[in-house]
């Protein structure tokens with residue numbers, strides 16, 4: 001996959017922006033002079049000038065006549081999107097045709113990649129992983145050219161169980177089955193606890209791939225209102241469960257997609273109590289758990305559960321290897337049902353990649369790698385937020401995730417991001433329109449922006465263009481009688 005070339009002046013600009021982002025340069029204080037920065041960064045004066053111009057454009061520095069460059073004061077923070085209120089009546093999943101468009105455009109390298117939540121291979125430990133994969137193929141290739149046991153490779157399950165202990169899950173390798181990504185884990189979990197026609201409670205907005213799985217399984221949904229800071233509304237869940245119609249519930253463990261929200265621990269415990277009281281199992285999706293910006297990884301529901309009422313789904317797709325298609329499921333009491341369904345659908349997960357991943361995890365590189373991508377994603381989302389503050393129409397709201405690498409943006413009514421999506425594609429920009437995150441066409445004035453590519457000038461330019469297009473489209477729609 002090709003990478004955007006980076007110029008020296010962009011690197012210098014990133015260095016100074018990083019100082020400002022980490023608070024080493026405070027707003028309102030003087031930035032290093034052009035001469036100081038060119039000496040410090042071992043670069044020419046003209047490169048330093050270009051870097052500072054770029055920082056001015058980004059709104060990070062401001063030039064004051066006769067006085068030099070100063071760190072700009074950030075504009076007032078945008079509000080966070082509001083919790084939506086909607087019906088808790090079970091309904092069929094109606095999918096927007098835009099989902100397929102979005103996924104097809106995700107692999108088009110000519111587009112500015114703000115659409116799909118796929119980490120840039122440049123940010124993944126791809127070359128180290130390649131070496132491990134090549135060594136595994138050389139040393140164990142023959143042994144790997146077979147079916148894995150139903151639960152998957154023991155070496156990988158051991159590594160997963162070891163890591164899970166750090167975030168409160170006491171699992172043995174036999175409690176875990178390896179799957180083809182988190183997608184298969186979610187599908188197996190739903191198969192274990194529902195029948196076609198049943199109703200599943202989900203957070204709203206939610207990950208569109210989950211909606212696809214629910215529809216494929218002919219399940220109905222109740223979309224629970226979800227707050228961009230505190231996650232799913234516990235009161236709404238209580239009301240939905242009281243109807244007696246809900247057979248299962250699917251929630252993100254932390255840093256949900258697209259809102260980036262995490263329920264406070266006391267809300268997680270309240271949800272677990274409610275679900276246990278109604279005998280409704282919880283399926284949790286923890287694909288983003290390792291991408292936390294704070295010190296601590298939030299505890300998943302399964303670590304707080306005392307009723308064996310949680311099925312845990314995870315994968316390495318957001319942190320290490322989306323192309324390997326490796327996830328896992330900690331099934332609780334549903335192991336037999338899960339394995340039987342796995343045998344009937346994909347039979348087994350490829351062995352070579354499992355063994356290679358186990359080897360990578362065992363040598364300690366994964367933790368170093370995680371620290372690096374957490375910093376990178378936090379920095380990218382911070383910069384994207386600043387551009388949104390400057391370039392999007394007044395009244396725009398944006399989420400403030402503490403993990404993950406996507407932003408949820410709410411444009412003022414009557415914005416319609418379905419139209420904006422088509423216009424943006426024509427200008428070479430891809431983003432995810434809000435409607436794909438709902439089972440019933442909600443969120444037409446919202447969009448999700450992915451920071452998975454990391455920060456560069458192309459992303460910045462794409463965002464600014466998108467903000468200007470949103471402003472123009474909104475002005476046109478507001479003028480209509």
Ligand SMILES: Cc1ncc(COP(=O)(O)O)c(C=O)c1O
Nearest residue numbers: 117181182183207257287315317
């Ligand atoms: C919340 C969530 N769950 C699951 C998945 C799919 O994970 P995998 O690629 O491991 O199947 C995604 C991918 O975008 C996601 O965002």
